[in-house]
Every structure is written in structure tokens, then in C-alpha cells.
Amino acid sequence: MSTKPDYANWMPAEMVYGGAFGAGLLAAADAVVSRSDLPYRKPFSILLKAGAGAAGIWTVYSYAARSAFSYEGKRQLSRDIIEGIAEYVNLPEGGTCLDVGCGSGALTIAVAKRNPEATVTGIDPWGMEYRDFSRQVCIDNAETEGVNNVRFEKGNAVKLDYPDESFDAVTSNYVYHNISGKNKQDLLVETLRVLKKGGTFAIHDLMSESRYGDMTSFVKKLKNMGYEEVRLIDTRREFFKNPMEANVLMLGGSRLLVGRK
Numbered sequence: 645m646s647t648k649p650d651y652a653n654w655m656p657a658e659m660v661y662g663g664a665f666g667a668g669l670l671a672a673a674d675a676v677v678s679r680s681d682l683p684y685r686k687p688f689s690i691l692l693k694a695g696a697g698a699a700g701i702w703t704v705y706s707y708a709a710r711s712a713f714s715y716e717g718k719r720q721l722s723r724d725i726i727e728g729i730a731e732y733v734n735l736p737e738g739g740t741c742l743d744v745g746c747g748s749g750a751l752t753i754a755v756a757k758r759n760p761e762a763t764v765t766g767i768d769p770w771g772m773e774y775r776d777f778s779r780q781v782c783i784d785n786a787e788t789e790g791v792n793n794v795r796f797e798k799g800n801a802v803k804l805d806y807p808d809e810s811f812d813a814v815t816s817n818y819v820y821h822n823i824s825g826k827n828k829q830d831l832l833v834e835t836l837r838v839l840k841k842g843g844t845f846a847i848h849d850l851m852s853e854s855r856y857g858d859m860t861s862f863v864k865k866l867k868n869m870g871y872e873e874v875r876l877i878d879t880r881r882e883f884f885k886n887p888m889e890a891n892v893l894m895l896g897g898s899r900l901l902v903g904r905k
Contacts (some may be wrong), residue, residue, distance in 0.1 A: 651750045651784040652776035654722065654818070655710040663703035671760035709893050721884070721893075722750065725848070728883045729817055730754035732846035734900050735762035739812035742767065744801045744835055744847075745819030749782030749794070755815060756786075756794045762812070781895030801831055809840040814847070821850040821897075828856040832901070836866075841903045848879065852897030859899065866903065874903035 666740045673694035677685055712721045733755045735741055739762040742753040746766025758766040772777050782796040799805055801819060832847065839845055851859050859876055866874045877900040880890040890896050 647788070649715075649750075649753075649788045650781060651715050651722065651748045653710055653715075654713045654782065655706055657710065657774065657859045659706045660703060660710055663699050663706055667696050667699035667703055670699060674862040685686070685785050692787045696701050705894070709758065712889075712893060725817065725883045726754050727898065728879070729815060729846050730748060730758050732900070733758065733815050733844065734764075735812055735896060737761040739763075739766065740810070741813040741815060742804075742806070742835075743839060743846040744799075744804070745797065745822075746782060747777045749785045749796065751815060751817050752794050752796070753786055753789050753791050755813075756791045757789065760793060762793060764794050765811075766794065766796045767801075769800055769806075769874065770798065801835065802826060804838050806838045808837055809843075810838045810842045812840055814839050814843070814845045816847045819849060820847075821855050829859075829862050832862070836871075836905065841905055843905050844903070845905070846900060846902045848900045850895065850897040850900065851876070851899035851901070855897065859901075861902075870905075872904045874901075876901055 653670070670692050674689055674888070676759040677692060678689050682688065711717050712719045713724055714720065729751060733741060735755075741755055741759070741762060741764045742770060743755065743764060746752045748769045749766055752764050753765030766782060768777065768779075768782075779796050779798065786792070786794050786796075801816070801823060814835050816835065820828050823831060828849075828851075835847065836845060849856075853859070856862075863874050863876055879898045879900050880887040880896065882900070883898070884890045884895075887896070890898055
């Protein structure tokens with residue numbers, strides 16, 4: 645067993661290497677085309693240069709993002725975000741919490757460490773999109789951290805396999821925006837369905853209007869339904885160094901929805 649947890653990285657190394665390889669390949673192709681006698685050589689060369697430039701920009705971005713998200717690097721942005729969300733999850737003795745889309749178990753474990761007398765369940769589909777994340781990785785990380793008040797189960801945020809009002813708290817981090825073809829506010833409602841009356845929620849995601857619609861109206865809707873202390877927090881100012889850092893990392897829509905049912 646490793647002496648340190650492996651929470652992997654939100655930006656896979658393949659993204660960085662793929663961008664660099666693509667940029668190099670397109671640049672090499674442009675060099676060949678530029679020296680050839682092919683018809684339409686100039687338009688092809690322009691397209692290849694543009695493609696190489698775009699791939700180069702992606703390589704720089706993905707490298708910067710991977711460095712920022714790394715738990716081993718200097719910035720450790722992932723840790724700041726995870727710990728920041730966990731601070732909003734306070735459970736009673738014997739309480740239960742559901743972490744939707746737990747990935748490598750980082751948020752599940754952080755909440756469990758802050759609430760040692762409670763039980764925290766992390767669920768995830770663990771698909772090929774994030775090959776570094778798996779149930780076994782979560783279990784290994786919990787053991788490495790010395791945390792035993794957690795459990796990990798396969799699950800899907802679209803339809804949670806739990807009855808209404810099953811948990812004292814629900815939480816999530818950067819999950820729902822990855823689910824295509826589904827109304828994001830409906831996903832929030834599905835998550836809140838399994839929250840007990842009086843339970844708390846802390847859900848973090850890219851809640852831009854283009855993805856989520858009018859979240860100000862959604863907050864009002866929850867309050868009208870009887871939810872209390874509902875707030876939408878701009879985490880660009882709370883978890884990041886400043887809004888510019890979030891924007892550069894394409895996380896400018898980061899918001900944390902908190903409240904009590």
C-alpha cells in the first residue's frame with residue numbers, strides 16, 4: 645500500500661501529450677506541404693498552421709491545468725477546492741452523506757475526515773473517460789488516509805438508486821456539467837430528492853447560464869419550496885487565487901450551491 649493517496653488529476657496526462665503530438669504532427673505536415681508542388685498548397689498550409697497553433701494552445705492550457713490541479717505540485721488547486729467544499733458539510737453523530745460523482749474519492753474522504761462520527765458514501769459510474777479513477781482507487785485512498793467511515797458504490801447522478809430522504813447531507817464537485825443531454829437543474833433536483841428534511845447540501849460545478857440556465861431563479865424556487873439558507877457562492881473568489889485564475893483554467897463558471905432542506 646502506498647504511503648500517499650493517489651487522487652489522480654482532473655487533466656489526464658494523455659491530454660497534454662496528445663496536444664503536443666498533434667501540434668508537432670501538424671507542423672511537420674505543414675513543412676512538407678509548404679515545400680511541395682501540390683495544388684492549393686497555400687490554403688492547405690494555412691489550415692495546417694492554424695491546426696498546429698490550436699493544438700499548441702491546447703497543450704499549453706492542458707499542461708498549466710494539470711500542474712495546477714496536481715496534488716503533488718506547488719499550486720494544489722484540487723486540494724483547495726475539495727477542502728473548501730468539505731467545510732460546508734457538517735454532519736450529526738451517526739449522520740450520512742452522499743458524494744455524487746466521487747471520482748478518486750477525494751471529496752468523500754475529505755468530508756469523512758471532518759465528520760468522523762458519520763458515514764460518507766461516494767458514488768460514480770467510473771467510465772473510460774477518466775481511466776485513472778475507479779472504485780479500487782477510492783478504497784485504496786481511504787485506507788492510505790486511515791479513513792474507515794466511507795464506502796464507495798457504482799451509481800449514476802441522473803437517477804440515484806436511493807429512496808427519498810436517505811441522507812443527512814449531499815455534496816458533489818464538478819460533475820453535472822459533464823453529463824450531456826440532461827437539464828442541469830433537473831439533476832440538482834434529483835440529488836436533493838435523497839436529502840432528508842433538515843439536511844444540508846453543498847454542490848459545486850460550472851454553473852454558467854449557458855449550462856444551467858437562470859440559477860438565481862432556481863435559488864428562489866428552492867426557497868419557495870421551503871429550503872432554507874440557500875446561497876449561490878462565486879467560488880472564483882473563495883477557492884481560487886482570484887477570478888482570473890479560474891477564467892484562464894476555463895473554470896470561470898464555478899459556483900457552489902449550499903443550503904438546508
